[in-house]
Amino acid sequence: GAGVSQSPRYKVAKRGQDVALRCDPISGHVSLFWYQQALGQGPEFLTYFQNEAQLDKSGLPSDRFFAERPEGSVSTLKIQRTQQEDSAVYLCASSLGGQGNEKLFFGSGTQLSVL
Amino acid sequence: RKEVEQDPGPFNVPEGATVAFNCTYSNSASQSFFWYRQDCRKEPKLLMSVYSSGNEDGRFTAQLNRASQYISLLIRDSKLSDSATYLCVVNKRGGSYIPTFGRGTSLIVHP
Numbered sequence: 001g002a003g004v005s006q007s008p009r010y011k012v013a014k015r016g017q018d019v020a021l022r023c024d025p026i027s028g029h030v031s032l033f034w035y036q037q038a039l040g041q042g043p044e045f046l047t048y049f050q051n052e053a054q055l056d057k058s059g060l061p062s063d064r065f066f067a068e069r070p071e072g073s074v075s076t077l078k079i080q081r082t083q084q085e086d087s088a089v090y091l092c093a094s095s096l097g098g099q100g101n102e103k104l105f106f107g108s109g110t111q112l113s114v115l
Numbered sequence: 116r117k118e119v120e121q122d123p124g125p126f127n128v129p130e131g132a133t134v135a136f137n138c139t140y141s142n143s144a145s146q147s148f149f150w151y152r153q154d155c156r157k158e159p160k161l162l163m164s165v166y167s168s169g170n171e172d173g174r175f176t177a178q179l180n181r182a183s184q185y186i187s188l189l190i191r192d193s194k195l196s197d198s199a200t201y202l203c204v205v206n207k208r209g210g211s212y213i214p215t216f217g218r219g220t221s222l223i224v225h226p
Binding site (some may be wrong): 033035040041042043044045048049055056091093097101103104106107108109 | 203
């Protein structure tokens, strides 16, 4: 596709529900990042994939958070037993290679509200 | 202490003004530096990379001071359309390069 696509755009979940957020990066992009952005804050790193390999998951806040990218393209971020503090915008970004000095292309994000 | 620190502002300036933002980072091994712009309820977009020698793109100038571990962004002749949040990004080197964002500085340009 032309850009990074995320779905759903908005998600409302009841506390305790499981949610799955999808990211479709730009075709051919090797690197994929997930970030969490709370209101008034900058994006906070969650996890990083290079192709299908999850190279860094140090930012995942708890073991309720899980991410995968099984075929090196589409990625899913899953949050189990959602809590109110999980409410945030979840941003996915991709970049062409894995050199670290490249432009990040962001999706529009998924706004998660946990009631 | 956060790895990347920015003054959240807001910076409230009239059209035509010159405004500067600073950002400090804590990891001296950081390799790459960027400024991103984020409009309200939108995703961040790359504004410019920051090079050691400093670089300019039209009305925007970015500078890096490795010794003091800060980067700056200067906007000349501010336009109403410059109103946004400016995010400082530093790529730290651990096992992988991870772009680390500051909380952003809010700029409001008024007529």
